[in-house]
Amino acid sequence: MTSLEQTLAAIRPADPQAVADARAHQDRLTKPRGALGVLEEVAVRLAGAAAASPPPIPAPAALAIFAADHGVHAQGVTPWPQEVTQQMVANFLAGGAVANAFAAQVGASVTVVDVGVAADLPPARGLVVDKVAYGTADLSRGPAMTGRQVVAALEAGIAVAGRLVGQGARCLVTGDMGIANTTASAALICAFTGHDAAEATGRGTGVDDETLARKVEIVRRALRVNGLADPAPGMTVAEALRRLAAVGGLEHAAIAGFILGAASLRVPVILDGVIAGSAALAAAALAPDAVDHCVAGHRSAEPGHALALAHLGLRPLVELELRLGEGTGGLLAHPLVCAAVRVMHEVATFDSAGVSEKEA
Numbered sequence: 467m468t469s470l471e472q473t474l475a476a477i478r479p480a481d482p483q484a485v486a487d488a489r490a491h492q493d494r495l496t497k498p499r500g501a502l503g504v505l506e507e508v509a510v511r512l513a514g515a516a517a518a519s520p521p522p523i524p525a526p527a528a529l530a531i532f533a534a535d536h537g538v539h540a541q542g543v544t545p546w547p548q549e550v551t552q553q554m555v556a557n558f559l560a561g562g563a564v565a566n567a568f569a570a571q572v573g574a575s576v577t578v579v580d581v582g583v584a585a586d587l588p589p590a591r592g593l594v595v596d597k598v599a600y601g602t603a604d605l606s607r608g609p610a611m612t613g614r615q616v617v618a619a620l621e622a623g624i625a626v627a628g629r630l631v632g633q634g635a636r637c638l639v640t641g642d643m644g645i646a647n648t649t650a651s652a653a654l655i656c657a658f659t660g661h662d663a664a665e666a667t668g669r670g671t672g673v674d675d676e677t678l679a680r681k682v683e684i685v686r687r688a689l690r691v692n693g694l695a696d697p698a699p700g701m702t703v704a705e706a707l708r709r710l711a712a713v714g715g716l717e718h719a720a721i722a723g724f725i726l727g728a729a730s731l732r733v734p735v736i737l738d739g740v741i742a743g744s745a746a747l748a749a750a751a752l753a754p755d756a757v758d759h760c761v762a763g764h765r766s767a768e769p770g771h772a773l774a775l776a777h778l779g780l781r782p783l784v785e786l787e788l789r790l791g792e793g794t795g796g797l798l799a800h801p802l803v804c805a806a807v808r809v810m811h812e813v814a815t816f817d818s819a820g821v822s823e824k825e826a
């Protein structure tokens with residue numbers, strides 16, 4: 467079996483007994499029932515994912531920023547030059563990006579993975595080079611990736627998840643860097659949810675009205691050229707791979723692999739913004755149970771992100787109108803996820819603390 471096949475075969479859904487135990491435990495803690503709102507659901511979710519109640523504290527966290535370039539950049543879908551991808555990789559490695567500041571704030575390690583940057587990068591500490599191609603082909607003219615490339619990028623992500631967990635990470639956070647990747651994200655969201663290009667496409671780094679209209683047209687053309695009519699429910703693995711290869715980026719495929727790798731190891735993965743959300747749709751089409759191991763860190767300002775999260779049934783923890791990527795929104799959610807789980811370990815029960823219960 468290939469590493470992708472092995473990973474898909476190893477993914478299990480949430481454990482129902484751990485979910486039931488975690489719910490019952492929440493209700494015995496010294497707080498009114500449900501008083502921790504969404505955080506109670508997060509703790510229960512992590513219990514199901516870990517098949518243990520209480521689940522392990524999800525720390526330390528490790529952020530992986532998957533970087534790649536996009537052939538569709540040639541269609542004028544972003545005002546930023548393609549070199550910004552490699553320049554920002556250098557910035558991450560030097561510790562100068564927002565993701566580095568947020569990672570320091572929450573005690574997360576940062577790994578940068580070149581899965582498809584359109585240039586050779588000098589070796590550096592913290593850089594993993596697993597380059598599948600020098601960027602994708604233009605998704606508006608045909609498939610962005612070959613079948614071989616999409617599997618190689620998925621397996622690059624699986625390998626990174628396995629290495630980080632092997633080094634002691636107990637929570638993974640997705641990150642991305644790729645100029646023009648919000649166009650590929652919108653196309654993936656349409657390809658996996660059936661939403662229209664105009665609903666799923668947004669302003670990315672902040673494009674003007676004219677560029678936004680062009681982006682919508684490019685996404686629509688990509689779906690037509692690649693034969694991506696409405697996705698049928700219960701899509702085969704082969705069709706999910708075809709759709710991901712047709713309009714995804716190398717970083718989307720690697721992030722999908724990273725999610726699948728985390729799920730196969732029963733380690734929770736916090737999703738960042740629209741790039742992660744669209745990659746998670748591909749991961750869910752390949753292995754629906756993988757979603758049980760995901761937490762939506764935040765909801766980005768990109769309109770397709772809400773559509774992706776709704777399709778996945780995930781509720782974002784943080785909503786701050788972020789639209790940066792890099793893993794920034796996922797990192798901000800990490801302390802909330804830890805706090806939700808810590809409650810299960812440390813808060814007294816009505817019995818243990820001698821606190822009277824609500825009168826009937």
Ligand SMILES: O=C(O)c1ccc[n+]([C@@H]2O[C@H](COP(=O)([O-])O)[C@@H](O)[C@H]2O)c1
Nearest residue numbers: 544644646648670671739740766790791
């Ligand atoms: O994470 C998000 O939701 C998000 C929303 C808008 C932009 N980005 C980042 O901006 C870059 C892509 O934007 P664009 O306009 O070039 O498609 C890429 O590096 C992403 O990490 C990220």
Ligand SMILES: Cc1cc2nc[nH]c2cc1C
Nearest residue numbers: 546550643671790791792
């Ligand atoms: C400067 C810059 C930083 C980024 N980080 C993630 N995407 C980005 C896009 C740009 C343009």
